[in-house]
Amino acid sequence: MTTVKEARPRALLAGASRRWVRLLPWAVAFVLFVSLLPTTIQVLTADYGMNSGLASGLAVAQTAPLLPAVVRPLRSWYVIFAAQVAGALALLGADFEKRLPWPFPPMEIVGYVALCIALGLREPRRTLLLVWLATVGAGVGLEFAAPHGTRGNGTLLIILSGVALVLAGALRERNDVQRRLAEQETISEAERGRRTLLEERARIARELHDVVAHHMSVITVQADTAAYRLHRLPPDMQEEFTSIAATARQSLGEMRRLLGVLRNEDAHGELAPQPGLTQIGQLVEATTRAGVPVEFTPCDSAVPEAVALTAYRIVQEALANVVRHAPGAPTRVSVSETATEDGPRLTVLVVNGPPPEPRSAPLEVGGTGHGLVGMRERVRLADGTLDAGPLPDGGFRVAARLPVTEEDIT
Known part of the structure; x- marks a missing residue:
C-alpha cells in the first residue's frame, strides 16, 4: 500500500525574487529567539521571582517555536499559546510586585505579535479568526484570575494581536490577488496568441x-x-x-x-480574387500616401499563386507594422527570384529605418507580436524560411525565402 506524502510547506516569502527578502523571515526569527530567550529567563526569575528551572522551561517553550514558525506558524502558535497561558498561571504562585504587568510580560507580547504576523502571512481568514478568538478568551479569562492589585495587560495583547493578524492577512491576500492577476494575464496573452494563429x-x-x-x-x-x-x-x-x-x-x-x-x-x-506579386505595388503606393517613404523593387517572375499570395501577405503585414510602430521611417521593399542549390527561391525583403524624431510618434508603443505569428505560419506552410528582428540602428528587418516550384510547396 502506497501513501501520499504531505507536500512540504514553503517558508514565508519564499517566492520573492530577491534573495535578501527570502532570508528576511529567518533573520527576524533568529534575532527574536536569541534576544527574547535570555530576556524572558532574566525577567521571570529576577523581576517576577519565578523558579529558574521553571522560568527556563517556559522561556524555551515561548521563544524556540519562533524559528520553525517561518515554515509552520500555526503549529508554533499551539506551543507558544499554551506556554504563555501556562506561564501566566505559574505567575499566580510567584511573589512579584503589583506594578509589574500580568498575565503577559512585555517580552512575551513581542514574541506573540511577531508570531501573529507570521500567521497572517500564511493562514486563511477562518484560521486567523479562530486564533484571535482564542487570544481573546485567554486574555479575558486570565483577567478574572488576576492577583489583587495587579495591573492586567490582556487587553493590550488582544488589540495588538488583532491588528497584526488583520494587517498581515490583508497583505497576503493582496499579494495573492496580484499573483493571480499576473497568471491570468500570462494565460490571456497565450490564448490571444493561439487564437491569432488559428x-x-x-x-x-x-x-x-x-x-x-x-x-x-x-x-x-x-x-x-x-x-x-x-x-x-x-x-x-x-x-x-x-x-x-x-x-x-x-x-x-x-x-x-x-x-x-x-x-x-x-x-x-x-470572395474577391486573391492578390499576388502584381498587387504589391498597390500596397507600396498606399503606404507612401500614409507618409512612409518606400523604395520598391518589383519582381515580374511567374511563380505559383500560393507563393505569390504568401509574398503579398508578408509585405502587407510588414508595411502595416511600419505604419503602426515607425511612421515616417524610410522603408525598402524588394521582391526577387534567386537560384539556389535547392531550386529557385522567391526572396521577400522589407527593411525600415528608425522613425524620424520628433517628427512623428509611433501609433502603438508596444506590440503583441501576433503579426509575426501570422507571417511565420504562412512561411512554414509554404516550406520557406523567415528572418525577422530589430536592427542595431533602431529599424526592423523582415526577410522571407519561399520555394517557387510546385514540388516544394505541396
Missing part, C-alpha cells in the same frame, strides 16, 4: 482554397472536354478522363463544404 490558419485555408479551386476547375473542364477535343480516343481512355472529371468535381464539392465552415458569411470581400 485565425491566420483559417484565413490561409480560405485563400488557398481559391487558388486550388481554380486549378481543380481547370482539370475538371479539361477532363470533361477531352472526348470532344481529342478525336478517336480509345474507350478505356475516355473512361479514364470521365473518372478524373468526377473525382475533381467531388474534390471541389468537399472543398466548398470545408470553406463554408471556415469562411464568415458576412466576409463578402473574401
Whole structure:
C-alpha cells in the first residue's frame, strides 16, 4: 500500500525574487529567539521571582517555536499559546510586585505579535479568526484570575494581536490577488496568441482554397472536354478522363463544404480574387500616401499563386507594422527570384529605418507580436524560411525565402 506524502510547506516569502527578502523571515526569527530567550529567563526569575528551572522551561517553550514558525506558524502558535497561558498561571504562585504587568510580560507580547504576523502571512481568514478568538478568551479569562492589585495587560495583547493578524492577512491576500492577476494575464496573452494563429490558419485555408479551386476547375473542364477535343480516343481512355472529371468535381464539392465552415458569411470581400506579386505595388503606393517613404523593387517572375499570395501577405503585414510602430521611417521593399542549390527561391525583403524624431510618434508603443505569428505560419506552410528582428540602428528587418516550384510547396 502506497501513501501520499504531505507536500512540504514553503517558508514565508519564499517566492520573492530577491534573495535578501527570502532570508528576511529567518533573520527576524533568529534575532527574536536569541534576544527574547535570555530576556524572558532574566525577567521571570529576577523581576517576577519565578523558579529558574521553571522560568527556563517556559522561556524555551515561548521563544524556540519562533524559528520553525517561518515554515509552520500555526503549529508554533499551539506551543507558544499554551506556554504563555501556562506561564501566566505559574505567575499566580510567584511573589512579584503589583506594578509589574500580568498575565503577559512585555517580552512575551513581542514574541506573540511577531508570531501573529507570521500567521497572517500564511493562514486563511477562518484560521486567523479562530486564533484571535482564542487570544481573546485567554486574555479575558486570565483577567478574572488576576492577583489583587495587579495591573492586567490582556487587553493590550488582544488589540495588538488583532491588528497584526488583520494587517498581515490583508497583505497576503493582496499579494495573492496580484499573483493571480499576473497568471491570468500570462494565460490571456497565450490564448490571444493561439487564437491569432488559428485565425491566420483559417484565413490561409480560405485563400488557398481559391487558388486550388481554380486549378481543380481547370482539370475538371479539361477532363470533361477531352472526348470532344481529342478525336478517336480509345474507350478505356475516355473512361479514364470521365473518372478524373468526377473525382475533381467531388474534390471541389468537399472543398466548398470545408470553406463554408471556415469562411464568415458576412466576409463578402473574401470572395474577391486573391492578390499576388502584381498587387504589391498597390500596397507600396498606399503606404507612401500614409507618409512612409518606400523604395520598391518589383519582381515580374511567374511563380505559383500560393507563393505569390504568401509574398503579398508578408509585405502587407510588414508595411502595416511600419505604419503602426515607425511612421515616417524610410522603408525598402524588394521582391526577387534567386537560384539556389535547392531550386529557385522567391526572396521577400522589407527593411525600415528608425522613425524620424520628433517628427512623428509611433501609433502603438508596444506590440503583441501576433503579426509575426501570422507571417511565420504562412512561411512554414509554404516550406520557406523567415528572418525577422530589430536592427542595431533602431529599424526592423523582415526577410522571407519561399520555394517557387510546385514540388516544394505541396
